[in-house]
Each structure stands twice: as structure tokens, then as C-alpha cells.
Amino acid sequence: MEALLGSPKLRASPLSPAAARSPLPSRVRAIAPAAASRPRPLRSGPKSTVQALARDEMLNAAALEDAKAVNDAAASQGIRIRRHCRPTASMKEVEEEMGAPRNILEKIIWDKEIEVAQGLARNPLKEVIESAGKAPPTRDFYGALAAAYKRNGVPALIAEVKKASPSRGVLRENFDPVEIARAYEKHGAACLSILTDEKYFQGSFENLQKVRKAEVKCPLLCKEFVIDEWQIYYARSIGADAVLLIAAVLTDHDLKYFLQICNKLGLTALVEVHDEREMERVLKIDGVQLIGINNRSLETFIVDTSNTKTLLEKHGDAIREKGILVVGESGLFNPDDVAYVQNAGVSAVLVGESLVKQEDPGRAIAGLFGKELLH
Numbered sequence: 001m002e003a004l005l006g007s008p009k010l011r012a013s014p015l016s017p018a019a020a021r022s023p024l025p026s027r028v029r030a031i032a033p034a035a036a037s038r039p040r041p042l043r044s045g046p047k048s049t050v051q052a053l054a055r056d057e058m059l060n061a062a063a064l065e066d067a068k069a070v071n072d073a074a075a076s077q078g079i080r081i082r083r084h085c086r087p088t089a090s091m092k093e094v095e096e097e098m099g100a101p102r103n104i105l106e107k108i109i110w111d112k113e114i115e116v117a118q119g120l121a122r123n124p125l126k127e128v129i130e131s132a133g134k135a136p137p138t139r140d141f142y143g144a145l146a147a148a149y150k151r152n153g154v155p156a157l158i159a160e161v162k163k164a165s166p167s168r169g170v171l172r173e174n175f176d177p178v179e180i181a182r183a184y185e186k187h188g189a190a191c192l193s194i195l196t197d198e199k200y201f202q203g204s205f206e207n208l209q210k211v212r213k214a215e216v217k218c219p220l221l222c223k224e225f226v227i228d229e230w231q232i233y234y235a236r237s238i239g240a241d242a243v244l245l246i247a248a249v250l251t252d253h254d255l256k257y258f259l260q261i262c263n264k265l266g267l268t269a270l271v272e273v274h275d276e277r278e279m280e281r282v283l284k285i286d287g288v289q290l291i292g293i294n295n296r297s298l299e300t301f302i303v304d305t306s307n308t309k310t311l312l313e314k315h316g317d318a319i320r321e322k323g324i325l326v327v328g329e330s331g332l333f334n335p336d337d338v339a340y341v342q343n344a345g346v347s348a349v350l351v352g353e354s355l356v357k358q359e360d361p362g363r364a365i366a367g368l369f370g371k372e373l374l375h
């Protein structure tokens with residue numbers, strides 16, 4: 001197999017210094033983090049159909065081996081979402097090997113592995129890194145939240161530009177991302193979250209780019225399912241000020257590596273947790289400034305705002321000591337919901353459905369907080 005695939009170096013993308021120091025076994029390190037979802041380059045093409053079939057079989061076996069190593073490393077940290085590591089295969093082929101995805105989040109991630117490979121083929125990493133370097137400077141996402149909290153005395157609002165979701169279907173038929181973003185800004189949102197996933201949320205990177213070009217001043221979160229560094233550079237290249245990193249999907253090693261990239265690009269990372277184990281993992285990682293507690297299980301869709309309270313009762317002190325701001329995410333519909341998560345200790349809230357479903361999403365902000373927000 002080695003002869004066909006070339007040296008191990010050829011199979012993996014260059015490792016960051018952090019990756020090189022990683023405590024992961026070398027087999028896993030060779031393909032993690034970002035390269036785990038990349039197609040394997042070949043030294044030369046096959047000369048006959050028989051050779052081509054043999055090559056495909058070997059590539060398949062190697063990809064499955066990679067997936068096993070990646071998934072074993074993730075499972076040892078309590079991560080239940082598996083990777084297929086076969087970005088050039090069809091979903092049918094993937095499912096033949098791995099069975100059906102176990103839940104919606106795993107399904108989203110499996111599709112994302114394929115999408116990222118396609119994105120990389122269209123816009124190679126080197127070019128995306130270059131254009132990220134030329135993008136207009138980032139706006140301070142963390143600073144905007146801290147200032148708005150101080151100004152209004154209620155959690156700062158990250159208002160989400162969200163057309164649809166897997167749990168609720170289409171939320172707004174007449175969807176103009178720029179109009180919604182402007183309305184949110186006018187009515188006191190501190191920051192905006194722009195969903196960029198197309199398949200499940202009917203969002204797009206184009207929406208983010210349009211909002212940024214419309215000179216909306218609020219800092220912008222690229223709300224994407226990040227599994228590869230390429231997505232972070234791409235988000236920056238089109239004007240994002242912050243990106244989402246989901247602990248349920250990313251190993252500690254991925255989180256650390258992606259945080260380094262964010263740091264280098266001046267991006268804020270919103271690190272999202274859902275349960276106790278994820279919170280404990282994230283609190284051990286240096287450099288986390290913003291933790292989102294999602295009240296929605298991304299695996300079952302069940303929304304429970306007491307999740308925020310439970311996690312902050314246990315970890316609130318450690319979080320405050322580190323100067324981390326907490327964002328309460330999902331399922332917030334009225335001033336009582338906002339007061340509940342504020343009392344639990346959040347400084348900001350991330351809200352989509354309850355705003356975007358209203359005829360005037362901007363005016364809906366005063367309804368959500370029980371008062372107008374100041375700029």
C-alpha cells in the first residue's frame with residue numbers, strides 16, 4: 001500500500017507545530033486534524049482497469065483505517081460523532097461501509113467532509129490563506145458583546161440570520177439576509193450570526209459576504225460546522241469576524257489547532273458545548289474566550305434551557321476566573337427565558353427562530369428582551 005500511496009508524508013497535509021507536539025499516537029497525528037477529511041494524493045495514475053480497481057480498493061481500505069484511527073481518538077474523549085474520512089466517495093458508498101449516520105449531527109458532518117473536499121478542489125488552501133491575509137481587518141466580536149452587556153444590563157444579543165433548520169424546517173419564506181441583518185443592527189443586536197450551511201439550513205457563504213459588503217457594522221459569526229482549517233481561512237477571506245467550533249465534533253487536538261489559527265487571523269472563536277464532559281474538556285484548553293452553551297441537543301433536537309443553569313452551577317466560578325464570556329444558545333423566546341439564562345450567568349444570548357419568524361425581526365428584539373436595546 002505504501003508503494004501505491006507514496007510516503008506517509010504525501011498522505012498528510014503539513015502538520016502545525018501544535019500537531020507535531022500532540023499527545024495523540026503518531027498514526028492518528030499523521031492524519032489529524034484537518035487532513036483527516038482530505039483525499040489521499042497518488043504518485044501516479046493506474047495503467048489499466050485492473051490496476052485502477054486494485055488502487056480503489058486499497059484507497060478504500062486505507063481511508064477506513066484512517067477513519068478508525070480518527071474515530072478511536074475522538075471516542076476516547078467522549079466524542080460520539082464519527083468521521084468517514086472518504087470525502088471523494090458517494091454517501092451511498094460511505095453508508096455501505098459505516099452504516100447510516102447515527103443522528104443528524106453525524107449526518108451533517110459526513111456531508112461536510114465531502115463539501116470541504118469540494119471547496120478545497122475549487123479554492124486550494126494556499127490561495128484561501130492568501131486571500132484571508134488580504135481581507136479587511138476583523139471587528140472585535142468579544143469586545144462588542146462585553147460592551148453591549150455593560151450598556152444594556154441584559155445579555156448582549158447575537159442575532160441569527162437563519163432561514164431554515166433541520167429541527168424546524170423553513171422558518172422564513174421571504175428571506176433577505178441583508179435586510180434582516182440591517183434590522184437586527186438597527187434594533188440593538190451586538191453581533192450577528194450568519195448560517196452558512198446550505199444543505200440543512202439553506203444558508204450560504206454568499207449571505208455572509210453580502211452582509212459584510214452591505215457595511216453592517218456588527219461583528220459577524222460564521223455559523224458553520226467547522227471540521228477543517230480550510231473553512232476557517234475561507235470564512236476570514238469573505239469577512240467573518242468569528243467562527244463556531246463545536247466540541248461535540250472536534251477533538252481537543254482539533255480545538256487547540258483551530259484556536260491557534262483563529263488567533264493568528266484575529267478571529268474570535270465561539271466554542272460550543274452541550275454537556276458536562278464537553279465543558280470540562282474546553283475549560284482545560286488555553287485561550288478560550290467565549291463559550292456557548294447550547295440548550296439544543298444537536299443529536300436529538302431536544303431543547304432544555306436548564307442545561308445552561310446546570311452547567312454554570314458547576315463551572316461558573318472557573319469560567320469567571322478565566323474571564324470567559326458565556327453565550328446561552330437556542331430555544332429563547334421571551335423575556336422570562338432571557339432572564340432565566342441571565343440569572344444562570346450568561347452575558348450573551350444567541351437567538352434565531354424567535355426573531356426570524358416574526359414579520360419584523362428587528363422589532364422582535366424588544367419583545368424578546370422586554371425593552372429596547374441601546375446601541
Ligand SMILES: O=C(O)c1ccccc1NCC(=O)[C@H](O)[C@H](O)COP(=O)(O)O
Pocket residue numbers: 104105160162165166167168294296298301329330331332350351352353354
Ligand atoms: O437549529 C437546529 O435545528 C439545529 C439542528 C442541528 C444542529 C444545529 C442546529 N442549530 C444551530 C444552533 O445552534 C441554533 O441555530 C442557534 O443556537 C439559535 O437557536 P434558535 O434560537 O433556537 O433558533
